[in-house]
Amino acid sequence: xxxxxxxxxxxxxxxxxxxxxxxxxxxxxxxxxxxxxxxxxxxxxxxxxxxxxxxxxxxxxxxxxxxxxxxxxxxxxxxxxxxxxxxxxxxxxxxxxxxxxxxxxxxxxxxxxxxxxxxxxxxxxxxxxxxxxxxxxxxxxxxxxxxxxxxxxxxxxxxxxxxxxxxxxxxxxxxxxxxxxxxxxxxxxxxxxxxxxxxxxxxxxxxxxxxxxxxxxxxxxxxxxxxxxxxxxxxxxxxxxxxxxxxxxxxxxxxxxxxxxxxxxxxxxxxxxxxxxxxxxxxxxxxxxxxxxxxxxxxxxxxxxxxxxxxxxxxxxxxxxxxxxxxxxxxxxxxxxxxxxxxxxxxxxxxxxxxxxxxxxxxxxxxxxxxxxxxxxxxxxxxxxxxxxxxxxxxxxxxxxxxx
Numbered sequence: 202x203x204x205x206x207x208x209x210x211x212x213x214x215x216x217x218x219x220x221x222x223x224x225x226x227x228x229x230x231x232x233x234x235x236x237x238x239x240x241x242x243x244x245x246x247x248x249x250x251x252x253x254x255x256x257x258x259x260x261x262x263x264x265x266x267x268x269x270x271x272x273x274x275x276x277x278x279x280x281x282x283x284x285x286x287x288x289x290x291x292x293x294x295x296x297x298x299x300x301x302x303x304x305x306x307x308x309x310x311x312x313x314x315x316x317x318x319x320x321x322x323x324x325x326x327x328x329x330x331x332x333x334x335x336x337x338x339x340x341x342x343x344x345x346x347x348x349x350x351x352x353x354x355x356x357x358x359x360x361x362x363x364x365x366x367x368x369x370x371x372x373x374x375x376x377x378x379x380x381x382x383x384x385x386x387x388x389x390x391x392x393x394x395x396x397x398x399x400x401x402x403x404x405x406x407x408x409x410x411x412x413x414x415x416x417x418x419x420x421x422x423x424x425x426x427x428x429x430x431x432x433x434x435x436x437x438x439x440x441x442x443x444x445x446x447x448x449x450x451x452x453x454x455x456x457x458x459x460x461x462x463x464x465x466x467x468x469x470x471x472x473x474x475x476x477x478x479x480x481x482x483x484x485x486x487x488x489x490x491x492x493x494x495x496x497x498x499x500x501x502x503x504x505x506x507x508x509x510x511x512x513x514x515x516x517x518x519x520x521x522x523x524x525x526x527x528x529x530x531x532x533x534x535x536x537x538x539x540x541x542x543x544x545x546x547x548x549x550x551x552x553x554x555x556x557x558x559x560x561x562x563x564x565x566x567x568x569x570x571x572x573x574x575x576x577x578x579x580x581x582x583x584x585x586x587x588x589x590x591x592x593x594x595x596x597x598x599x600x601x602x603x604x605x
Contacts, residue, residue, distance in 0.1 A: 448563025
C-alpha cells in the first residue's frame with residue numbers, strides 16, 4: 202500500500218529509565234505503530250518523552266526529547282499530529298503523588314493545543330486520593346481513544362465518570378512483542394554454555410559464585426531445565442523471598458535445575474536476586490547451577506533470556522508477560538493487583554502473595570509445570586493467541602484515526 206506523507210506522534214510514558222518492563226512497553230508500541238500505520242497507508246514518526254533522550258534515540262532509532270523540559274515537550278506536541286499516553290501503570294498514586302499530575306498534565310497540554318490524545322493500554326489505579334479522580338475523568342473524556350489493560354482499570358474509570366462506551370480493554374502491549382524472525386518454535390539452543398561463560402553470567406558475589414561454580418561445567422553439558430526467576434523487594438521483612446528460596450531448594454532437591462535470576466530493574470532487582478541466591482543450597486548438593494543474567498541493554502535481550510526458560514517464576518509483571526508472549530510456563534507471585542489481573546486473563550491465580558507465600562506450593566507447582574510444559578502450552582494456546590492479537594488493537598485504532 203502506498204503511504205501518504207508522514208505524521209509525527211508524541212509518546213508519553215515512563216521511558217528512558219532503563220526499566221526493562223517499561224522499555225518493553227515502548228518497544229512494543231513502536232513496533233505495533235509501525236506495523237499498523239503501514240497497513241493503514243500512513244507513516245508515523247514517533248517522538249518519545251524520555252528521561253534520557255540520547256539513550257532512547259540510540260536504542261530505538263526514534264527521536265526523543267527530555268520528559269522534564271517543558272519547552273521541549275511543548276514544541277514536540279505543537280508540531281505533532283497527536284499524543285499517545287502509555288502504556289504502563291502511569292495513573293496511580295501508590296508510589297507517590299507526582300505521577301498522576303505529571304501524566305495528566307502532558308495529556309492536558311496536548312488537548313489545550315487541540316491535538317488528538319490517545320490512552321494506550323494503561324493500567325489505571327490505585328487512585329487513593331479523591332482529588333485525582335475527577336481530574337482523570339475530565340481529561341479522559343476529552344481523549345479520542347481510551348484503552349486499558351484490564352477490566353479492573355476499566356471499572357475504575359467507569360466509576361469516576363468515564364463513559365463505558367469510550368473504554369476498550371486490551372492486553373498489555375508487551376504481549377505483542379516478538380524477537381526478530383521469531384516463530385514461537387519450542388526448539389531453543391541451550392542456555393547453559395553461555396550462562397557458564399564470563400560474558401553472559403554476571404559475577405554473583407563470593408557466596409553466589411561458590412554455589413554455582415562447582416556444578417557449572419557438568420551442568421552445562423547436561424542441558425539442565427532452566428527456571429527463570431524475577432524478584433523484587435516489596436515485603437519489608439523479605440518473607441516472600443525467604444519462602445521462595447525454600448521452595449527453590451525443595452524443587453532442586455527433586456531434580457537438577459539451572460536457576461537463572463533475571464533482574465528487570467537495575468540495580469534493585471539485582472540486590473533482591475542476590476538476597477535469594479544467598480539462601481540457596483550449594484550447587485553440588487543438587488547437581489544444578491545458579492546464575493544471574495547481566496543487565497540487558499534492550500528489552501529484546503531480556504526476551505531472549507526468558508524464551509530460553511522452561512519455567513518462569515516472577516514477581517515483576519512484565520517477567521510474566523514476557524513468559525506468556527514466548528509460550529513459557531509461568532508461576533506468579535503477587536505483590537500488586539495487576540499481577541492477579543494478568544494471571545486472571547490466562548485463567549490462572551498466583552502461587553501466593555508477597556505477604557502469604559507457601560514454599561511447598563512453589564515447589565509443587567514448579568515441578569508440575571516443568572514436567573508438563575506441553576500440557577500448559579496446549580491448555581493456554583487459544584488464550585495466548587488471542588492476547589497477542591488484541592495487543593495490536595490500540596495501534597490499529599490510532600492509525601485508523603490519523604488516516605482520516
